[in-house]
Amino acid sequence: MKLVERPEPQPSTNDAVVQVYASGFVKTELAWSSTWTDRLDRDRTPSIPGHELAGVVTAFGYGATGLSVGQRVFGLTDWYRDGTLAEYAAVEARNLAPLPGDVDFTVGASLPISGLTAWQGLFEHGRLRAGQSVIAHGAAGAVGAMVTQLARLAGAHVIGTGRAADRQTALDFGANEFVDLDNEALEDVGRVDLIFDLIGGDIGQRSARLVRAGGTVVSIVGPVEARPADGVAVDFVVESDRAQLSEIVQRVRDGRLRTNIGTVAGLDDAFAAFNSTERRPGKTIIRVHP
Numbered sequence: 128m129k130l131v132e133r134p135e136p137q138p139s140t141n142d143a144v145v146q147v148y149a150s151g152f153v154k155t156e157l158a159w160s161s162t163w164t165d166r167l168d169r170d171r172t173p174s175i176p177g178h179e180l181a182g183v184v185t186a187f188g189y190g191a192t193g194l195s196v197g198q199r200v201f202g203l204t205d206w207y208r209d210g211t212l213a214e215y216a217a218v219e220a221r222n223l224a225p226l227p228g229d230v231d232f233t234v235g236a237s238l239p240i241s242g243l244t245a246w247q248g249l250f251e252h253g254r255l256r257a258g259q260s261v262i263a264h265g266a267a268g269a270v271g272a273m274v275t276q277l278a279r280l281a282g283a284h285v286i287g288t289g290r291a292a293d294r295q296t297a298l299d300f301g302a303n304e305f306v307d308l309d310n311e312a313l314e315d316v317g318r319v320d321l322i323f324d325l326i327g328g329d330i331g332q333r334s335a336r337l338v339r340a341g342g343t344v345v346s347i348v349g350p351v352e353a354r355p356a357d358g359v360a361v362d363f364v365v366e367s368d369r370a371q372l373s374e375i376v377q378r379v380r381d382g383r384l385r386t387n388i389g390t391v392a393g394l395d396d397a398f399a400a401f402n403s404t405e406r407r408p409g410k411t412i413i414r415v416h417p
């Protein structure tokens with residue numbers, strides 16, 4: 128990976144071009160085929176990674192609606208197109224939502240993937256209802272912190288999991304209980320209505336056995352390997368949704384939801400931040416425009 132000059136992207140039909148102020152990425156994206164190929168499996172390198180942005184609209188393609196030039200926006204960009212670790216990005220306008228003036232670009236760029244993934248996993252795929260119990264794996268991480276907070280806001284009882292060092296962070300994000308997966312038995316929590324799995328493997332398999340009859344395992348790390356005996360297993364990939372982005376940012380504005388940013392770096396340091404081997408809890412945001 129290297130920092131190079133590339134031509135400014137041109138808007139295709141339905142696109143907005145956004146001057147990127149802040150960009151987010153997922154640590155695993157270099158392992159996704161969509162980072163390297165287009166939808167027809169053709170090589171699309173050199174690729175620009177990063178799929179979350181907050182910035183200002185500078186131009187539109189034919190057919191783009193709902194936004195205006197000069198507007199502050201944030202959103203999730205197409206996995207198969209050049210991404211947001213750049214000064215400008217072309218993105219379908221429908222994948223963007225207005226970013227209110229009192230929400231910082233750094234915060235805006237941290238919300239799309241973690242916020243939408245948590246929202247869709249809990250409410251669309253997990254059909255969470257008040258009074259239910261949820262295991263939020265990796266509760267101190269980027270997605271898990273959102274899962275924990277949104278589930279609590281919805282009136283659920285949340286059992287966060289993670290490393291020993293993450294206990295206080297998970298409790299601060301609102302987990303009612305915490306299981307240190309390296310030293311404590313997950314099975315001691317008993318049966319729950321919903322498992323939000325972002326770890327998979329052995330933890331995913333053991334989790335499936337803890338689902339109450341009629342409950343659900345939602346996985347964001349590929350197909351569920353062990354299905355609950357009397358329940359539903361769903362795996363999904365997050366999709367952009369303007370209305371949900373607006374719901375999420377509204378909760379941030381009124382203090383109900385706190386984003387989990389661990390590191391903020393400049394574009395010159397993006398390469399080092401992306402490839403860091405240190406443990407960096409929370410999201411890393413690249414501040415592209417000072």
Ligand SMILES: NC(=O)c1ccc[n+]([C@@H]2O[C@H](COP(=O)([O-])OP(=O)(O)OC[C@H]3O[C@@H](n4cnc5c(N)ncnc54)[C@H](OP(=O)(O)O)[C@@H]3O)[C@@H](O)[C@H]2O)c1
Binds near residue numbers: 241290
């Ligand atoms: N399908 C989708 O749409 C979608 C969307 C977003 C993310 N994802 C995937 O979901 C995963 C999580 O993403 P994220 O951004 O939330 O990552 P993250 O910020 O690194 O959070 C993951 C958390 O889980 C903890 N964890 C992982 N394995 C563990 C284990 N065996 N025992 C205890 N704790 C463990 C991590 O601790 P350590 O750092 O110490 O391991 C970290 O605190 C990634 O694989 C990502 O690619 C999928």
